[in-house]
Amino acid sequence: MASVATTAPRPRRRRTKLQRRQTRIAWLLLLPSLAVVAGVALYPLGRTIYESFTNQEFLALSPTRWVGLANYRELIHDTLFIDSIWETIKFTLITVGFEFALGLVIALVVNSRFRGRGVMRAVMLVPWAIPTVVAAQMWKWMLDDTFGVINDLFMRLHLIARPHAWIADPSTSLASVCAVDIWKTTPFVALLLLAGLQVIPEDLYEAAKVDGANVLQQFRRITLPLLKPAILVTLIFRTLDALRVFDVFYVFFGNRPDTQTMAIYDQSTIVGDGHVGYGSAVSVAIFAIIAIFVVIYVTLNRVREA
Amino acid sequence: MTAAGQAVRPAARPVSLGRRLRKNPLGRLALRAPFYVLISAIFVYALFPFYWVVRSSFTPEGRLFQTPIQYFPSHPTLANYRGALSASFFTDALLNSAIVAGSVTLLSLAIGSSAAFALGRFKFHGRSFVLYLVLSMTIFPQIAILGALYTTITRLNLYDTLGALIFSYLIFTLPFTIWVLTSFMRTLPGDLEEAAYVDGATPLQVFWKVLLPLIAPGLVTTGLLAFISAWNEYLYALSFIQSPNHYTVPLAITSFVSKTGSAFAVPWGQIMAATVIITLPLIVMVLVLQRRIIAGLTAGAVKG
């Protein structure tokens, strides 16, 4: 980003006056955005942090009190929350891994030249256009233990002998939500990677071909290194998104305790139970966990570049 | 990853064999065959679930709960569509979602493009700070501010109104819009603009008459992305909306379970019909704008 130079008009004469004027216009133009950022993000974030030190309740009839670190002390021993962290991390690793692998394959396919490529590019985007909640409903229906098509298909293929309760059975419940997320989000990953692939100049491949590099070598030496920025952006995007997953789990499991994500737990604490104070502490913890992931990515990237 | 490379280009064998095969038409087919198998697999994977929705939406309610399962409805019916469209909360939801997603898109384009103008075409102190602030908003966990946003919205008397959603959705549409549009602004050459300034145009005129038309592809891409994410949002809608006549589409879809008084409490047929109805506009939009989206992302987000 910073490598692109700005090309603002700057005649040499009257430089300082013009610059001052420019600065003023720039801030004026930024004003609405900054107001939104402050109103929708910064103020609520500050409030969340503040409320995490109080015992605020939703249906409370008694006044809210400052309770210091009490919420955080409780949080450390909250096994439901700790379970939900692991559940979320498991979900994140599985889905981001699969989505990246599948997305890369799809991106490479639709980036190569073949008849019907336009149609394929459109088809690949269909799952992405379907609202997550709707996708979750669809899959819940497909995975239904009695009337679901997945059981029927698998039984026809003799993969299973009897209908399986994919969502109910704890051994497959995580896999079943992952399947929905992977189906729904792989197109987005493919899209970002495809955009990255298109930036790679064609003549690099031509030159490699002249040098006698085979396709695999081309992929290793040209595609992968040049795709790295896109890969990084994609992975960060997806990881952060997966860590805050809510919709699919909510539709599939409701308040079921063994399959809660951090976001589900937080939402049910604040909106369901009405514990605004404690729920805010949960929010702050989620914020910190996600920040840790960002730091990990950024450091990994720095280390590799160094 | 290497596996992926092989799968896509099966020619990743010793070059000589590949060359020999490529010379002969049958050999060429043999080389291409795995590739087309892969394409078909992706095709089926992406579309089968949607096909299943369409088939369920045309299957009479009674037959949905029947085994063995029919892969093609033997008695197609429109009853499910009738049921879905006669549920007032669902038709309301279509309108509400259109209003919310539309306003969010317009607002973030208006606010975002002016911010992008400042960030992309002006040099001033604090510019990179603002850019980083915006970037940090894209990594913002929406759930983390749910509670506080809730109190804010209640204080502003926006609870249970579409305004609450329009206001809160900006948190995820605006940063992305600013980010992509700024990239677009920066790639534009300076001469056109300079010429306009020399002719005595004000910055606002330059923005409106010169720059905006040039970044139109970026506006389309970011507008579409904003629209889709607002159309699909669930968590805030679930938390800030209460009356069914203010439901958005995702809320309505999950409410079908309880909204009908039929003997089958989970009217899957109607849910599936509703799914088809709300998904079609998005699919059509994506199909029409598919090339734009890819082009927009290429120029914008990924490069950054």
Add this chain to the structure above:
Amino acid sequence: MKGNRRRGLTLATILAAALALVVGLNAASAGTAHAKKATATKAMKAPKVPNAKAIRAKYKGQTITFVGDSVGGGHQRDMALSKQFTKDTGIKVKVVPHPAASDASYSQLARAFSTHSSSIDVAMVDVVWPGSFAPFLVNLKPALGKQAKIHAAGIVKNDTVGGKLVAMPWFGDYGMLYYRTDLLKKYGYSKPPTTWPQLFAMAKKIQAGERASNPNFSGFVFQGNAYEGLTCNALEWLASSGGGTFIDSKGKVTINNKNARNILNLFRSQIGVSTPRGVTTYQEGETHTAFIDGNAAFMRNWPYAYSLAQAKDSKVKGKFAVAPLPHGTRGHSVATVGGWQLAVSKYSKHKGAAIEFVRYMTSMPVEKFDTITNSNVPTIPALAKDKAFVKKYAPYLSPATANVPRATRPSSVLGTKYNEGSKDIYQAVSRILNGTPAQDVLPGLQSQLQALVK
């Protein structure tokens, strides 16, 4: 490149045309279908509103919002009664079905009340809620105190908080066992099971036999999803086996005991054995769907399912009966008290019209109508005493099933924290049903509940 775009556009046009076609056809065929439906459901007419003229004079033209039922035919009843009410009084009633899961509908009301929203005028509230919602509800005693006298005194007491009548009894509920008479005969049983082990043994045997012809058949279905319904189910298992009621009436938490462990572990061992594996995702709807489709031999459910199972399109019409729920090897049958009340929000802008609506909805003719059309349990004892009526319309009201001792959820001890306590309970039970031994879960639940009652 250009070709591509054209193809994309063509595809889009086709899709749009398909959509237009669907919508068009839909509109064309809507008329006939509605007519058909109307004749099917108009079995009985909604009762007229008494004293309609006076009400019309006072409140005509006002609109009230009623958050009503969603399960079974309850929504249709609400629509039919509201329509009648509007016709007679000129008060428009907007019927809004509440979320199916009762905890979801609790938080919906809690949110509305905490924001002082006037968007709800009349709401149906669960028997366990009056305690926590009392501060937000209108005292109905001055207007409806006289009418309350015809309702069961126990429920009226439940709905009276601090001397104020905050809700009117509407219909009652209790758990009972539905069983297939034809299948019991087929497998050589002369009467329904009386203990839980008997139930599971019979369920297993019938399931093994029926699976040959119907792979989706299961012995026993109940509400095993992690939601309020599971608290109700678990209470019946515990209380019928000497395992207590989670918290006793004096506020002592009792859940971590041997009988409770045993019965919960017994249920755990039956998941996927004599019940469908998916039963841990079932709410009322999935449960009665399985039973009505002939996919289950036994079902635990509320009385509402009776009329659904007797309906024309039910596959088990005339092939089933109801009995008290089984009990532990030591212990006696119990049934969880359920039921719904009607309350008027303090933030309503049309309290007068809302109260008139509640008066109508909780009157004797309406309760009779509800019992006949929806097999709900009337809260007016005089109705259950009418033997001819019971025999004809509501066999489940016969003394054998209706006079089973009731178990109450710990709502009065938990007060405003009931919802949270119930969540702790059903989440713990859900863990057990999904495989964790009860002895590993109950100590945790004990301390969670302890923290709420203190």
